[in-house]
Amino acid sequence: MADTVQTENKSKNNKILPIVGVAVLVLVAGAAGIGLRLWQVDRAAKLAAKPTAVQQKTLDAQKLALTGDYTTAHKQLDQALGNDKLSDSERYVLVSQQAATYENQKDYTKALASYQQADSLQPSQNSAECIGRVAEALGNKQLAIDSYKKAITRINPNRPTGADDKDRYQNMIRSLGGTL
Numbered sequence: 001m002a003d004t005v006q007t008e009n010k011s012k013n014n015k016i017l018p019i020v021g022v023a024v025l026v027l028v029a030g031a032a033g034i035g036l037r038l039w040q041v042d043r044a045a046k047l048a049a050k051p052t053a054v055q056q057k058t059l060d061a062q063k064l065a066l067t068g069d070y071t072t073a074h075k076q077l078d079q080a081l082g083n084d085k086l087s088d089s090e091r092y093v094l095v096s097q098q099a100a101t102y103e104n105q106k107d108y109t110k111a112l113a114s115y116q117q118a119d120s121l122q123p124s125q126n127s128a129e130c131i132g133r134v135a136e137a138l139g140n141k142q143l144a145i146d147s148y149k150k151a152i153t154r155i156n157p158n159r160p161t162g163a164d165d166k167d168r169y170q171n172m173i174r175s176l177g178g179t180l
Contacts, residue, residue, distance in 0.1 A: 054080065054090040058097045065101045073101050092122040099130065108137045125154040125165070132172070145178035 051059065057080040064073035077098045081091065099114030112134045119127035132147030148169040155162045170180055 052090075054086070054093055058093055061097050061101060065104055070101060070105050074098065077101070088121045092118050095121065096127070096130075099134075103130075103134060103137075106137075108134050112138065123154065125151050125156070128154055129169075136176070141176045141178075145173050145176050148173050148176075149178075149180075 057076055061073040061077050064076070077094055081094050086094070095114055095118040099111050099118060102111035102114055112131065115127055115130045115134060119131060128147050128151035132144045132151065135143035135147060152166055152169050155165050159165070173180060
């Protein structure tokens with residue numbers, strides 16, 4: 001009878017051991033998953049708090065331009081643009097800032113060239129609008145009209161101000177003598 005009790009206990013232990021092993025494995029995996037998620041959240045917060053090198057160059061150039069030091073602003077942007085490892089998105093940000101700096105200087109010819117370069121890197125509603133605005137300043141009504149029409153086609157349909165943007169562009173086109 002003692003042998004029967006020992007055999008039953010071994011049988012119960014053999015059944016419980018895999019269950020306990022699976023439970024421990026699930027707990028360890030869950031803890032690792034939670035730890036990984038906490039690390040990801042912490043890393044994302046740190047990255048969001050610290051601007052990238054491109055963002056920092058853009059901010060620095062904006063500050064310089066606001067003080068009227070356009071030459072240094074352009075030098076910093078040119079230096080940043082000299083990096084061969086920039087993505088098109090990063091290059092777009094820098095070229096757009098370069099264009100805005102030229103526009104603030106009222107150097108519309110260089111601003112137009114820079115906005116067109118930005119648009120070739122990353123076509124957007126904003127770049128089309130900027131091209132239109134600078135073309136107007138240069139007296140190139142047809143380019144302005146064409147750019148505002150292009151901006152209309154690039155309006156994000158989910159954007160809350162999309163309808164207002166479209167109306168504004170259409171009014172600008174009409175005021176320039178264009179047709180819709």
